[in-house]
Amino acid sequence: ATTAVAEEWNVSLWGSPRAFTAHVEKIAELVDEKTGGEFTLNISYGGLSNNRENLDGISIGAFEMAQFCAGYHRDKNPSITVLELPFLGVSSLEQEVELSMAVYQHPATVADLARWNATLLMPSPLPQYNIAGVGDAPAALTDFEGLSVRATGGIGAAMETVGAVPTSMSASEVRQAMDSGVVKAVAFAPHAHMSFGTIENATWWTENLNPGTVNCPVVVNTDALDGLSDDHREALLGSVDEALDHYIANYNGATMEAWGPALEERGITRVSFSDDEIAAFKEAAAAPAAAAWIEQNSAAGLPAQELYDMVTGMIADGS
Amino acid sequence: MATASLVLTDDSTLSKLDRALLRLERAFALISGLAVFGLMVLAVVSVTGRNAFQNPLPGYVDWIEQAMPLIAFMGISWVMREGGHIRMDIVVGQLKGRALYLTELITTLAVLILMVLLVWGSWAHFQRSFDFAAPMWSRDSSMDIALPIWPAKLMAPLAFGVLVARLLLQVWAYGRAVVTGQAIAVPLIADAATQARMEAEQLED
Amino acid sequence: MEPIDIGLWVTGGLLVMVVLGMRVAFAAGLAGLIGLIWIFWARKDFAMDDFGWALTVATKTAGQVPHSKVSSQALSLIPTFILIGYLAYYAGLTKAMFEAAKRWIAWVPGGLAVSTVFATAGFAAVSGASVATSAVFARIAIPEMLKIGYNKQFAAGVVAAGGTLASLIPPSAILVIYAIIVEQDVGKLLLAGFIPGLFSAFVYAALIIGMALTIKGFGPPVTGFTWRERFASLPPALPIVFVVVTIICFVYNPFGGDAWGTPTEGGAIGAFVVFLMALYRGMRWPQLKDALLETAKLSVMIFTIIWGVLIYVRFLGFAELPAAFSDWITSLTMDPMLILICILLAYAVLGMFMDAIGMLLLTLPVVYPAVMALNGGADVAAADSTFGMSGPMCAIWFGILVVKMAEFCLITPPIGLNCFVVAGVRDDLSVQDVFKGVTPFFIADGVTIALLVAFPWIVLWLPSLA
Ligand code: NA
Ligand code: NA
Numbered sequence: 009a010t011t012a013v014a015e016e017w018n019v020s021l022w023g024s025p026r027a028f029t030a031h032v033e034k035i036a037e038l039v040d041e042k043t044g045g046e047f048t049l050n051i052s053y054g055g056l057s058n059n060r061e062n063l064d065g066i067s068i069g070a071f072e073m074a075q076f077c078a079g080y081h082r083d084k085n086p087s088i089t090v091l092e093l094p095f096l097g098v099s100s101l102e103q104e105v106e107l108s109m110a111v112y113q114h115p116a117t118v119a120d121l122a123r124w125n126a127t128l129l130m131p132s133p134l135p136q137y138n139i140a141g142v143g144d145a146p147a148a149l150t151d152f153e154g155l156s157v158r159a160t161g162g163i164g165a166a167m168e169t170v171g172a173v174p175t176s177m178s179a180s181e182v183r184q185a186m187d188s189g190v191v192k193a194v195a196f197a198p199h200a201h202m203s204f205g206t207i208e209n210a211t212w213w214t215e216n217l218n219p220g221t222v223n224c225p226v227v228v229n230t231d232a233l234d235g236l237s238d239d240h241r242e243a244l245l246g247s248v249d250e251a252l253d254h255y256i257a258n259y260n261g262a263t264m265e266a267w268g269p270a271l272e273e274r275g276i277t278r279v280s281f282s283d284d285e286i287a288a289f290k291e292a293a294a295a296p297a298a299a300a301w302i303e304q305n306s307a308a309g310l311p312a313q314e315l316y317d318m319v320t321g322m323i324a325d326g327s
Numbered sequence: 328m329a330t331a332s333l334v335l336t337d338d339s340t341l342s343k344l345d346r347a348l349l350r351l352e353r354a355f356a357l358i359s360g361l362a363v364f365g366l367m368v369l370a371v372v373s374v375t376g377r378n379a380f381q382n383p384l385p386g387y388v389d390w391i392e393q394a395m396p397l398i399a400f401m402g403i404s405w406v407m408r409e410g411g412h413i414r415m416d417i418v419v420g421q422l423k424g425r426a427l428y429l430t431e432l433i434t435t436l437a438v439l440i441l442m443v444l445l446v447w448g449s450w451a452h453f454q455r456s457f458d459f460a461a462p463m464w465s466r467d468s469s470m471d472i473a474l475p476i477w478p479a480k481l482m483a484p485l486a487f488g489v490l491v492a493r494l495l496l497q498v499w500a501y502g503r504a505v506v507t508g509q510a511i512a513v514p515l516i517a518d519a520a521t522q523a524r525m526e527a528e529q530l531e532d
Numbered sequence: 533m534e535p536i537d538i539g540l541w542v543t544g545g546l547l548v549m550v551v552l553g554m555r556v557a558f559a560a561g562l563a564g565l566i567g568l569i570w571i572f573w574a575r576k577d578f579a580m581d582d583f584g585w586a587l588t589v590a591t592k593t594a595g596q597v598p599h600s601k602v603s604s605q606a607l608s609l610i611p612t613f614i615l616i617g618y619l620a621y622y623a624g625l626t627k628a629m630f631e632a633a634k635r636w637i638a639w640v641p642g643g644l645a646v647s648t649v650f651a652t653a654g655f656a657a658v659s660g661a662s663v664a665t666s667a668v669f670a671r672i673a674i675p676e677m678l679k680i681g682y683n684k685q686f687a688a689g690v691v692a693a694g695g696t697l698a699s700l701i702p703p704s705a706i707l708v709i710y711a712i713i714v715e716q717d718v719g720k721l722l723l724a725g726f727i728p729g730l731f732s733a734f735v736y737a738a739l740i741i742g743m744a745l746t747i748k749g750f751g752p753p754v755t756g757f758t759w760r761e762r763f764a765s766l767p768p769a770l771p772i773v774f775v776v777v778t779i780i781c782f783v784y785n786p787f788g789g790d791a792w793g794t795p796t797e798g799g800a801i802g803a804f805v806v807f808l809m810a811l812y813r814g815m816r817w818p819q820l821k822d823a824l825l826e827t828a829k830l831s832v833m834i835f836t837i838i839w840g841v842l843i844y845v846r847f848l849g850f851a852e853l854p855a856a857f858s859d860w861i862t863s864l865t866m867d868p869m870l871i872l873i874c875i876l877l878a879y880a881v882l883g884m885f886m887d888a889i890g891m892l893l894l895t896l897p898v899v900y901p902a903v904m905a906l907n908g909g910a911d912v913a914a915a916d917s918t919f920g921m922s923g924p925m926c927a928i929w930f931g932i933l934v935v936k937m938a939e940f941c942l943i944t945p946p947i948g949l950n951c952f953v954v955a956g957v958r959d960d961l962s963v964q965d966v967f968k969g970v971t972p973f974f975i976a977d978g979v980t981i982a983l984l985v986a987f988p989w990i991v992l993w994l995p996s997l998a
Contacts, residue, residue: 018850024910055849058600060470064455068592069585070572083461083468083475123466156383160471175383177605177794183717190377190793308462353825359832360824363611367807370612370800374793391796392603398611399602399835402828411833412555413890419553434554441562448595483598 015047015240018071020056027199027263028132031255038247047240067124072232077224079161086305087120090315091223093301094166095294097323101256104133107319116311126227130248134197136218137163141193145212145277149285158182159195163219166293179204198267207270212277333515341500345512349408356402362394386472396479400486404493410514420516425505432501439494442487449483456480535571539851542567556890557840564844565594571850597846598839605796606718611831612799613660613703616806618823620658623810626668628768629654635765638754642744645690646737648673652694653733656701657776662942666695666950670957682751688961689969692950696939700729703799706888710931713896719795720995724928727994732980739976771809775802841893854898861902868906868918876937883941903930925992932991940977943970
């Protein structure tokens with residue numbers, strides 16, 4: 009292919025520009041720079057698709073790049089939901105990126121996403137979904153008994169094992185539900201706790217429960233990627249690392265720096281559980297969830313055990 | 328919101344087909360109404376479960392999302408038959424006889440083209456969520472309790488398919504009306520006042 | 533050709549189709565689909581070989597919209613709000629409401645007309661749709677007013693105007709639709725409609741009392757009800773209070789402490805309470821079946837418009853038209869308040885010819901971002917804003933203004949639907965009669981809208997508590 013043709017890609021995100029989209033904004037900037045404005049990424053926040061239909065849009069060819077979360081639709085992307093299992097023990101965003109990239113490059117994952125004509129480009133690493141809540145702060149895991157908590161997917165299942173009552177609703181309804189007492193607690197990443205206003209009500213936050221997180225990749229349309237000139241493709245793929253560095257620096261910087269003071273300003277108690285408590289929680293929740301995941305996805309024809317072993321192995325090696 | 332119906336019938340094949348299709352359309356519309364009723368019952372169960380038994384209905388939102396296509400789509404053809412879909416009839420209301428039927432024929436053809444394409448488009452949407460090889464044939468699932476979504480997605484092409492049949496019938500009926508000057512099996516324009524009176528009469532017990 | 537030019541051409545084509553009498557839902561869907569084909573084909577420079585590709589991508593993109601957009605928990609409020617209204621009719625709540633209002637309020641000058649206004653306001657608390665409210669009260673209230681010597685046209689006007697209160701006082705289908713288009717909190721918007729709705733009722737009442745005091749031979753006050761009779765009228769109407777309190781407590785608990793659930797649940801529980809009442813009052817399967825079919829009909833009409841217009845909106849997203857319009861509005865050097873007033877006046881004109889729901893769905897995707905930009909953005913703080921309110925508050929304020937405009941259009945000629953309905957119920961009244969009778973209420977509505985624009989706290993006080 010030649011480099012003379014100007015190339016414009018449409019990118020489907022949702023919501024508004026935020027820490028969660030900083031890497032996409034950055035990669036657009038880098039690609040534009042590297043190609044002298046010949047290859048541009050035209051980012052749209054919600055104009056091109058619903059967030060739950062971004063993979064459909066990629067498969068149709070309506071746009072060339074998109075972001076989505078694996079937990080929105082497990083059956084669309086079973087392979088990457090391994091990264092959403094509870095209590096994997098991931099401790100940093102850097103580690104989250106490394107694990108994600110390994111899973112994304114696994115042949116089973118590549119084949120899984122190929123059903124959507126999609127190629128995984130990079131993750132949008134999120135910290136652990138610790139829980140913020142109203143009422144008496146839990147001192148021990150037994151205090152979760154009967155607590156209504158907004159938690160989806162694997163985290164919801166994990167909470168159920170200690171007697172909590174997981175309830176589902178869209179993120180935009182969470183604040184209302186908390187105001188109205190429909191839920192007493194909410195599991196979110198810190199930036200979401202801030203942007204969806206759950207900390208306005210909350211009186212406590214679990215500092216070290218670390219029940220898990222969601223995995224939200226950025227994908228590109230495979231045909232569009234193959235159709236790029238070599239220079240343009242290199243400009244795009246060669247910018248991934250720098251975009252992710254920018255994302256992590258921004259998240260750890262701006263967002264996490266705002267998080268501590270945000271808790272203190274509102275007098276929110278940080279709840280810390282003992283190592284024994286956490287270990288007990290893990291035992292109750294993590295092993296059964298992993299076993300169920302492996303069984304279900306093996307039945308669906310995925311090398312589930314292999315994917316799970318790869319992820320847990322990397323974590324054990326401290327990578 | 329003009330919801331009143333004014334459809335003439337006679338002994339012709341066209342009219343018989345119209346009434347046969349109407350029976351199907353009314354059945355579909357009743358499914359839609361029952362789904363609304365179901366939504367109400369679901370909320371009662373959910374609220375009671377949460378407040379009285381500390382045990383909310385798992386996947387309440389997922390179930391609502393599954394029911395919505397039933398409510399939104401199933402009655403679409405019936406409302407078209409009754410001439411109930413909202414429109415601005417300032418211009419078309421001035422027309423009479425063949426000029427009117429010709430205009431209606433043209434706009435009905437336009438709707439037919441749209442709906443044929445949308446049967447294709449919504450079927451493709453269904454197909455992407457459906458996989459014979461997968462457990463529960465599911466390739467797309469709901470967020471909370473991972474219900475297969477394909478049944479809900481199938482409702483769109485199903486209801487739109489019935490609407491396409493209705494539109495084909497209406498194209499035939501308007502075409503016939505252009506020739507004969509007599510419109511049967513299609514909703515006639517009552518003047519706004521007659522329309523409102525019929526609407527009000529629907530409320531009498 | 534730039535995407536924005538395509539956007540303008542398609543929008544023009546849509547208006548032509550609507551004027552020619554094509555059903556709004558399908559006109560918007562077709563415009564959106566054609567626009568998508570055009571935009572995708574333009575990306576391939578209109579090469580003949582690529583038309584098939586453009587058609588396929590556009591059709592599949594449009595084909596996602598119906599399922600994707602109607603499968604929403606928030607939208608499930610609309611059918612339940614509609615169902616409540618039909619069930620309330622079978623539960624005898626209409627008649628009870630009117631009787632109670634008459635015995636308690638009719639002693640003021642212009643008493644029976646004032647009673648009608650407050651009875652419609654009360655019924656509005658269980659009815660989500662204006663047209664249905666007018667139709668029901670035309671049958672109950674007009675005969676009583678005529679009996680004691682009211683002017684026939686005026687009596688009809690009261691009922692036509694009173695019906696519009698149903699869309700401000702929660703529950704309201706149209707406020708839910710607004711909340712969904714602009715992606716704002718449904719509960720807060722419903723709450724925000726409450727005071728402006730009551731406020732409108734009081735403005736109507738003040739107008740009627742003023743007319744009764746100045747015009748000779750206006751309807752006399754109705755006196756002579758004993759306290760025993762007054763209290764006897766309350767129990768049959770009480771269920772309305774119960775339903776209202778239930779719905780409000782689900783949105784925001786005024787007694788302190790937790791509210792009882794989400795607005796979605798509140799609507800459904802309200803419907804269930806009315807359903808039990810209707811059963812008690814003798815509703816059986818044939819009546820229930822009618823209520824369900826009518827609910828299905830109205831719901832399908834609304835949902836078809838919703839997905840049809842959202843196909844068009846999806847196309848607008850690809851054409852980047854909303855952003856362009858918003859840039860244009862904010863670049864104007866006029867006073868922002870004047871721009872806002874011009875927008876509201878444009879709605880008054882458009883509303884003369886269009887249905888309220890269709891009008892909001894067609895215009896808001898373009899107008900709403902522009903208004904928000906005018907105020908300083910969706911997340912602006914009150915201190916930095918143009919209109920002195922935060923982004924979310926501006927969204928609520930503008931929503932109430934727009935819905936009030938849409939309701940105003942239900943009583944303006946030539947297509948004031950409420951007036952047609954009232955004339956339809958009464959054989960002795962022509963549409964012209966009703967339009968004549970409703971004229972004073974234009975003035976009342978004009979005053980109400982001006983006050984809501986000038987004093988936004990009337991709208992924002994209640995939602996700011998929640
Ligand atoms: Na209402
Ligand atoms: Na009007």
